[in-house]
Amino acid sequence: MHTFKDTFRAIGTVWNIEIKNTDASVFNLIRARISEFEEIYSRFRDSSLIQHIARTAGTHILPDDAAPMFDLYRTLYTLTDGKMTPLIGQALVDIGYDASYSLKPKEYIVSPPTWDDAMEYIFPKKLITHMPVQLDMGAIGKGYCIDIVSDILKQHSVHEFTVEAGGDMRHYTNTHESIRVALEDPQDKTQAIGIAYIQNVSICGSSGNRRVWHEYHHILDPDTISSPTHILGLWVVADTAMIADALATALFFTKPEILQREFYFEYLILYSDRTTLRSESFPAELFT
Amino acid sequence: MESTQTPIQTSKKGLFTSIISLLILAAAFIGISTIKTQDKTQIEDEAPTTSPEPETVPQAPTPATTPTSTTTTKNTTRIYRDGTYTAQGAYGSPAGAESIGLRLTLKNDIVTDVLVTPMATNIKSVQYQGKFISGIKAEVVGKNIDSLRVDVVSGSSLTPDGFNDALIKIKAEAHI
Numbered sequence: 354m355h356t357f358k359d360t361f362r363a364i365g366t367v368w369n370i371e372i373k374n375t376d377a378s379v380f381n382l383i384r385a386r387i388s389e390f391e392e393i394y395s396r397f398r399d400s401s402l403i404q405h406i407a408r409t410a411g412t413h414i415l416p417d418d419a420a421p422m423f424d425l426y427r428t429l430y431t432l433t434d435g436k437m438t439p440l441i442g443q444a445l446v447d448i449g450y451d452a453s454y455s456l457k458p459k460e461y462i463v464s465p466p467t468w469d470d471a472m473e474y475i476f477p478k479k480l481i482t483h484m485p486v487q488l489d490m491g492a493i494g495k496g497y498c499i500d501i502v503s504d505i506l507k508q509h510s511v512h513e514f515t516v517e518a519g520g521d522m523r524h525y526t527n528t529h530e531s532i533r534v535a536l537e538d539p540q541d542k543t544q545a546i547g548i549a550y551i552q553n554v555s556i557c558g559s560s561g562n563r564r565v566w567h568e569y570h571h572i573l574d575p576d577t578i579s580s581p582t583h584i585l586g587l588w589v590v591a592d593t594a595m596i597a598d599a600l601a602t603a604l605f606f607t608k609p610e611i612l613q614r615e616f617y618f619e620y621l622i623l624y625s626d627r628t629t630l631r632s633e634s635f636p637a638e639l640f641t
Numbered sequence: 642m643e644s645t646q647t648p649i650q651t652s653k654k655g656l657f658t659s660i661i662s663l664l665i666l667a668a669a670f671i672g673i674s675t676i677k678t679q680d681k682t683q684i685e686d687e688a689p690t691t692s693p694e695p696e697t698v699p700q701a702p703t704p705a706t707t708p709t710s711t712t713t714t715k716n717t718t719r720i721y722r723d724g725t726y727t728a729q730g731a732y733g734s735p736a737g738a739e740s741i742g743l744r745l746t747l748k749n750d751i752v753t754d755v756l757v758t759p760m761a762t763n764i765k766s767v768q769y770q771g772k773f774i775s776g777i778k779a780e781v782v783g784k785n786i787d788s789l790r791v792d793v794v795s796g797s798s799l800t801p802d803g804f805n806d807a808l809i810k811i812k813a814e815a816h817i
Contacts, residue, residue: 369793520796535786537796544783548791558795588795627780640784 363387364395364495366519372506373513383502390418390498394490396442397452406480407442407487413480418501420477421595422493428615429603430468436574436606440465442487444573462578496557496598499523503594521557523594536637539586539623546623547639549588557597559605560586572605581605585625590636591618723748
């Protein structure tokens, strides 16, 4: 058993995968699978399914892997009263977060349509759109992709791994060992506000100060067309990266108690005044 | 459309004078950084400045230290369109940067209502609401990552491809 690492760029971020295995051949499979994912779901790829849906209304048959994402989006859309929505794509484009990163907000930005006005998702693979709609799967897509990679590794009998993409990660081990994860200070990336201990779970973070231009960052409230400013950053620990990633966006819009009705997770919220709110078992020591 | 809240008043004239002096005082040491105009008929989900809405986390504007763009609606008759205007000011205090919210209601270019909200208490009021499992911890400080023994860093220091380049470009354009 040796340690193998792979580093590459995909879905707009840097991936670091570390495994304990007999060989590194599984990495080729993983890169191919992520590439396939990107070709379908990225709004930055003109030939993707998402961009086809952005141009053409009608009945779309989704690939087999779509159901968990669309299902989770529908649940969170309801729990956040529509604040977390895959229909945010056009507004993101309009504030400048478009395929060419123009970062030039338009003068008038229209709030996205409601889910039911725009489309109907019929589990598992049918999406009927009543008009061309620009979807953005970014709030859940990366986490889901991390899970897909983790499943590939497990299927190939890899029993120790860390899959990390742009600061979000999933860990797996047969031992009692955990990894030490620095919680990067949103206001100073050379510093950490604490250390999280991660074992056989996922930790995903979200902050409002990296992709920042004019008065926006990458999380957009569809009703006010503004980016939330009371939270500097937050982290979610959950069994899967899809859930952790999704809730790391939902918590910008909704109180933890509401999400706790449907999901098991731990959280740490860092407010703009540097105070924090954490769930009882969030596995970290904070520096105060 | 939420109802406007008027401060406790002894007399209308006294209130008007004190509002004007407050505004003058406020203007003297607060740098108004953002003004958003909202026509009354367009307001659907105005950012609350006192009590947060029950099921969602309220928006507390950040203490702005750099000027942000001002957006105003176009007007051809009066100087200001009737409506409710919110502004955020930032000022230095011995305790550090503080932020304050101001909400004015204008009708026929006259201030008919004003509401001042210290933003810091707004953030705290979020935290004291509802049922929280864990108490509020003290402010966190940063420790140099290089000095820590860690396996991975969880942060967003890596922005998507091309984003950084785009940021550099728009910052350069803003200086023209």
